[in-house]
Amino acid sequence: MLSATDFWVYFAAQPLLWIVLTLAVYSAAVVLHRLAGQTPLLHPVLISMIVLISLLLLTSTPYETYFSGAQFIHFLLGPATVAIAVPLFDYFDKIRELWLPILIACLVGAFSAAAIAVGVAWLFDARMETLLSIAPKSVTSPIALGISQKIGGFPELSAALCLVTGVLGSLLVPSVLKVLRVSDEETQGFVLGLTSHGFGTALALETGALAGAFAGLAMGLTGLITALMIPLLAALF
Amino acid sequence: MIIHGLLLVLLFQLIGELIVVSLSLPIPGPVLGMVFLLLLLLFFKRVPKSLRTTSDTLLSNLALLFVPAGVGLVLHFELLRSEWWIILLALVISSIGAAIATTLTFTLLLKRQRGKEGGDA
Incomplete structure (x- = not known):
């Protein structure tokens, strides 16, 4: 007979356990998020991170063991990035019509988001690795991971900072929009998608389909612009 | 068939990665793959059903795909312990600042573009 400990020792070393746990914890977190009325404070990704990190710490499992299983989920970030081409194609007529405002606002937004974040961190004497990891924070995480890897930040830290940015953005940006008296769906969606990527897009979709479309567009374009801009800027220093 | 859509997406990722590696470009391979796939779609002017299915599946579960990397935060507790408040401050100020600048x-x-169109009509 296997004891519970033997059982754990055997399965904890198998990739399968960590895939199953990641999916199970995430699914439960989605249900919890829905029950709590979709509040951004209880976003499924944040809950999953907290639960899984606690589990790793409690069982003294190294991250490498966890990642041996979780890498199969992680791998799909690449294909998911490529797949953003489909919604970009869907809204291409609208993009073409408003291409100049979209492009300029995206450049301004992507640059100010990265510059203000790095600037504040630099003012308070943050480490170089922190500065490099914080730079791609406004971008949807798969792209931020790639950027961070390229410029020598910590990819996992960048991805986590993106998630935190998304949560903060969906809490703060609606108030900014209210203060600035923005009422049209295009601008609301655009600003939400630009500053808070996937989290903002989800929030914009609750406002309406047009806001959602512009949020998705801003998210994709900001990702693209930041992916081109940050490595070039980082190379200058 | 969903496998065709998945193949198409993976193929474009591979093309993107190959170009990035061979030209040592400073952008992530999948981003380049996305641009090439968009160009292909614009050329054929339609999205194959299998690609639509694959894209919808991946993007509607996008949040899940962040979890493994997010758990990797556990590796950076040391850095976070000393600098968490700087990071939080930087994120809050830049979120508000970028939102104002973009808006x-x-x-x-x-307004300018719509004013111009109104003037033309």
Whole structure:
């Protein structure tokens, strides 16, 4: 007979356990998020991170063991990035019509988001690795991971900072929009998608389909612009 | 068949990665793959059903795909312990700042463009 400990020792070393746990914890977190009325404070990704990190710490499992299983989920970030081409194609007529405002606002937004974040961190004497990891924070995480890897930040830290940015953005940006008296769906969606990527897009979709479309567009374009801009800027220093 | 859509997406990722590696470009391979796939779609002017299915599946579960990397935060507790408040401050200020900058720019340009179109009509 296997004891519970033997059982754990055997399965904890198998990739399968960590895939199953990641999916199970995430699914439960989605249900919890829905029950709590979709509040951004209880976003499924944040809950999953907290639960899984606690589990790793409690069982003294190294991250490498966890990642041996979780890498199969992680791998799909690449294909998911490529797949953003489909919604970009869907809204291409609208993009073409408003291409100049979209492009300029995206450049301004992507640059100010990265510059203000790095600037504040630099003012308070943050480490170089922190500065490099914080730079791609406004971008949807798969792209931020790639950027961070390229410029020598910590990819996992960048991805986590993106998630935190998304949560903060969906809490703060609606108030900014209210203060600035923005009422049209295009601008609301655009600003939400630009500053808070996937989290903002989800929030914009609750406002309406047009806001959602512009949020998705801003998210994709900001990702693209930041992916081109940050490595070039980082190379200058 | 969903496998065709998946193949198409993976193929474009591979093309993107190959170009990035061979030319040592400073951008992530999948981003380049996305641009090439968009160009292909614009050329054929339609999205194959299998690609639509694959894309919808991946993007509607996008949040899940962040979890493994997010758990990797556990590796950076040391850095976070000393600098968490700087990071939080930087994220809050830049979120508000970027939202204001983007809103003002976009609203201004949108108004100008619509004003011009109205004038033409």
